[in-house]
Amino acid sequence: MLERAEIIRKEYLRHDKKFPHVWCPGCGNGIVMGALLRGIHVLNLSKDEVVLASGIGCSGRMPTYVDFNTIHTTHGRALTFSTGIKLAKPELTVITVMGDGDATAIGGNHFIHAARRNIDLTAIIINNSTYGMTGGQYSPTTPFGSQSTTSIYGHVEHAFSIAELAVTAGASFVARGTVYHATHLEEMIQKAIKAKGFSVVEVISNCHVQHGRRNKLGGAVEMITSFKKNAVTVGKAAKMSPEELEGKITIGVLTNVKKPLSTEQYQRVIAEARQNVEKNASEKEKNGIKRYEE
Amino acid sequence: MGQNDDKTIAEREAPASTAESTKKKKKLYVVNFFYNWCKSCGLCSAFCTKKIILTDETGRPYIEDMESCTGCRFCEIHCPDFAITIKNRHPVRRRTDGDR
Numbered sequence: 001m002l003e004r005a006e007i008i009r010k011e012y013l014r015h016d017k018k019f020p021h022v023w024c025p026g027c028g029n030g031i032v033m034g035a036l037l038r039g040i041h042v043l044n045l046s047k048d049e050v051v052l053a054s055g056i057g058c059s060g061r062m063p064t065y066v067d068f069n070t071i072h073t074t075h076g077r078a079l080t081f082s083t084g085i086k087l088a089k090p091e092l093t094v095i096t097v098m099g100d101g102d103a104t105a106i107g108g109n110h111f112i113h114a115a116r117r118n119i120d121l122t123a124i125i126i127n128n129s130t131y132g133m134t135g136g137q138y139s140p141t142t143p144f145g146s147q148s149t150t151s152i153y154g155h156v157e158h159a160f161s162i163a164e165l166a167v168t169a170g171a172s173f174v175a176r177g178t179v180y181h182a183t184h185l186e187e188m189i190q191k192a193i194k195a196k197g198f199s200v201v202e203v204i205s206n207c208h209v210q211h212g213r214r215n216k217l218g219g220a221v222e223m224i225t226s227f228k229k230n231a232v233t234v235g236k237a238a239k240m241s242p243e244e245l246e247g248k249i250t251i252g253v254l255t256n257v258k259k260p261l262s263t264e265q266y267q268r269v270i271a272e273a274r275q276n277v278e279k280n281a282s283e284k285e286k287n288g289i290k291r292y293e294e
Numbered sequence: 295m296g297q298n299d300d301k302t303i304a305e306r307e308a309p310a311s312t313a314e315s316t317k318k319k320k321k322l323y324v325v326n327f328f329y330n331w332c333k334s335c336g337l338c339s340a341f342c343t344k345k346i347i348l349t350d351e352t353g354r355p356y357i358e359d360m361e362s363c364t365g366c367r368f369c370e371i372h373c374p375d376f377a378i379t380i381k382n383r384h385p386v387r388r389r390t391d392g393d394r
């Protein structure tokens with residue numbers, strides 16, 4: 001009998017050709033990938049019915065390593081490709097992995113409109129507060145006043161809060177987790193995959209090589225320990241004042257509502273339009289107008 | 295071979311008296327590091343709840359005191375490189391049949 005870690009390594013990873021992976025030592029992307037694979041393993045989804053799409057960036061390497069139907073798309077357009085896959089084959093489980101710059105800067109419009117349309121997708125957004133792969137430029141989630149290669153005098157703009165943005169844009173399931181709380185993250189990913197409609201899981205991750213080093217936040221261990229200190233659950237955060245919540249990370253399910261899916265509504269529109277056309281054609285035939293089919 | 299046959303080992307080790315059977319038996323674990331994928335990031339040794347994962351001068355993790363492992367699997371689920379596997383371990387017993 002194989003242990004769970006061995007099953008994940010041997011069945012779900014392309015273990016014979018792509019490993020060890022390219023991510024830096026201690027990078028949170030590997031932890032997120034492990035949580036995603038364990039969640040899919042627990043949900044008993046077959047490898048053929050899962051699609052993993054990604055954009056560009058460190059997180060965009062993730063589909064390279066897993067043995068599902070995978071697609072590595074252009075910068076910021078992972079959600080548009082996923083929308084196309086879902087519309088063409090609604091029976092598939094489509095999961096999209098994006099980074100913070102990928103989802104909210106280049107693909108910001110795609111992100112909010114996918115949330116508004118309520119397509120049955122799962123978006124996992126790994127937020128490491130910087131553009132790690134290209135050399136540490138500031139991203140929409142870089143905190144105010146922090147250093148980066150493009151803000152050496154301190155960042156002058158304020159940061160996005162991705163999960164709250166998704167709630168406002170109309171996503172039906174929004175949750176947040178960190179890489180320290182890996183078991184909690186696994187639960188959140190399971191719930192997001194099970195939930196109907198557009199589900200967003202924001203994962204607070206560490207980039208100690210680009211972001212942590214420039215802001216003197218320490219290495220991987222120190223950054224991940226800081227997530228443990230700063231994380232508060234949703235129930236606890238509801239009792240805290242906004243001043244106390246400054247710099248804290250709210251983890252847990254932020255919203256979970258049921259809405260009509262646009263993909264299902266689209267099928268209804270197709271059926272009704274087809275009926276309507278047939279009715280019109282039969283009426284015309286009755287009135288002596290011939291159908292021009294051939 | 296009987297090596298992975300948990301039930302027979304448990305049955306063989308089950309004490310006859312009821313007083314001893316109520317005492318909880320200590321579970322044993324073995325932590326395997328897959329060094330081909332390990333990048334020596336140090337997360338496992340830093341977050342180990344029993345602090346039994348030590349590192350050598352190059353940062354490679356190793357464990358000397360395997361008896362203290364509680365099997366919490368924190369290192370396994372937090373390893374970004376999928377390099378740690380935790381398995382149940384059975385104590386080394388004196389063999390009389392000699393088939394192992």
